[in-house]
Amino acid sequence: MTQRPYHPLYFLSALGNGGLAVSFFMYFMFLIPHPDSPLPHFDHLRATFEKGGTAQILVIAVSLIILALAVNHFRLLIWNVRSFHTYKRTSAYQTLKSTPGEVAVMAEPLTYAMSVNVVFILGALFVPGLWANVQSLFPFALLAFLAIGVYALVLYVQYISNVMANGKFPVDNLNQFGQFLGAFAFVMVAVGLASPAAMSTTPWVYVTSTVASLLFLALVSGILLFFGGMSLRAVLAKGLAKPGAPTVWLLIPIFTLTGITFVRIYSMVSHRLLETHVNTALLFVVLGFLFMASTAVGLIGFRVLRRLDYFNEQPDGAASFGLICPGVAYVVLGMFFVHWGLVQNDFITAHSLMHYVILSPLVFVQAKTIQWLITLSVKHLSLRKNVSKLEAA
Known part of the structure; x- marks a missing residue:
């Protein structure tokens, strides 16, 4: 069988596994009582x-399930990092850099930000006593997301x-x-920074986190x-290009992460600045609007993907993993x-019947x-039962 060439969008395979781990964490988050802390531990x-x-x-x-998905996330992350390092030395990478497809490199910091979230969840759930010292860990979380954000910003500015300098961007194509994808990467950093903003009790941590989170949200809006x-x-x-068809759903994870960022920053403002409780009526309106918008994007996108027969044929194996994150985001x-x-x-x-x-x-x-x-992993990653054998070329 012919080996498949590597592409930076394969980072989305690791991202999807990490996102699914987070989606299962939501069952613990919203169905297990944890009145003494903002997250279950x-x-x-x-x-x-x-x-x-x-x-x-x-x-x-x-x-x-969370542990299995987390293990697969880090397994695929390691493979992607190694393969991407090799890929950067190929002519294919130099060709990519001269096209709009260069935005695919943003999948790397996007996945790193997801990795920090997965580590945080694993530590909270499965490390006894860790949450008792969580306040001392928030500065490290802040620094980790800032480092990823700076790296993402350097890639994107380049x-x-x-x-903008060359003026040869093929707008019509x-x-x-x-x-x-650039907005997706920046909003993933923003939501990560909003976590210590919401939960830290140290002023410099939650203020710095909030300001930095707002910076990346501004970049998202601009993109x-x-x-x-x-x-x-x-x-x-011209119609939606079939190889990039999953991008029709990219607004769903962007809406989701924007909504969670809002919840976290609003929690910080309510608890730290206004010294009051969160107004759940406002959250009903904001989250309801974003969820309904995601539903509309999902339904329209599904119909388009069906018309393109994308679910039966994916011409770009790496890009096909863009189908996973919207499903994860919609659930979250x-x-x-x-x-x-x-x-x-x-x-x-x-816990009523209607709730379920x-x-x-x-x-x-x-x-x-x-x-x-x-399905996508079997088709595009595991055809030879060993993802590490995919060619980086």
């Missing part, structure tokens, strides 16, 4: 496990400055939304405005909306996302 898991019965089975099952109109015009004129944003928008405003009762009925479509989307991750 080892002690909450142990208390739920000790109840026995169905709760014990679910804790074991979800924990094993790319966009070449585009931009009939896909791949340029939103969406700058490239959104150009891409939409090209798509309407849905969980936030159900909890903060519906449960916290007493529209539904937690409303969550069931999210579980379905999550299951389909896992199915597609397996």
Whole structure:
């Protein structure tokens, strides 16, 4: 069998596994009581496990799934880092750098930011006593996300400055939304920085985190405005390019991460500056709007992908992993909306039949996302049962 050439978008395979691990963490986040901390940790898991019965089975099952996805995330991350290092020495990389496709390199810092989130979740859930010292860890989280953000900014400034200086950007051929990958990377950094902003009690940490998070959100807005109109015009004129078809869903993870960033920064403002409680009515409106917008993008994108027969044929194996993150993001944003928008405003009762009925479509989307991750991995990564043998060329 012919070996497949490497492409930076293969980082999305690692990103998808990490994102799915985070999506399963949402079950612990919103279904396990943790009144003494903003996130569930080892002690909450142990208390739920000790109840026995169905709760014990679910804790074991979800924990094993999170661990398996995390292991696969880091396995694929290591392979991608090694392969990308080799790829940079090839003529294919030099060719890529002279095209709009250079934005694909943003998948690297995007995945690194996801890795920090996965490490944070694993530490909180499975390391006894770690959460008791979490305040001392937030400065390191801040520095980690700042480092990734600076690296992402250097890559993107290098790319966009070449585009603006050369003036040879093929605007009419931009009939896909791949340029939103830059916004996706920056919003992943923004949401990571917003975490210590929301949970740290050290003023310099939460102020620095908030300001830096707002900086990257501003970059996200600029990219969406700058490239959104150009891409939409090209798509309407020429149709969506099939190799980049999954980019039609890129707005879903961007909406999701923007919503979570808002929740975290708003929590910081409420608790630290205003010394009041979070206004759940405002969260209902903001998260509800973003979730409905994601639903609209998802439905339109699904119809377009079906028309292009993309689910049966993916002409670009690396780009095909762009199907995974939107499914992950939709589930995560849905969980936030159900909890903060519906449960916290007493529209539904937690753990009631209606609560689980409303969550069931999210579980379905999550299951389909896992199915597609397996399908794409088998088709584009594991055909020889060893991902490390993919050629970096």
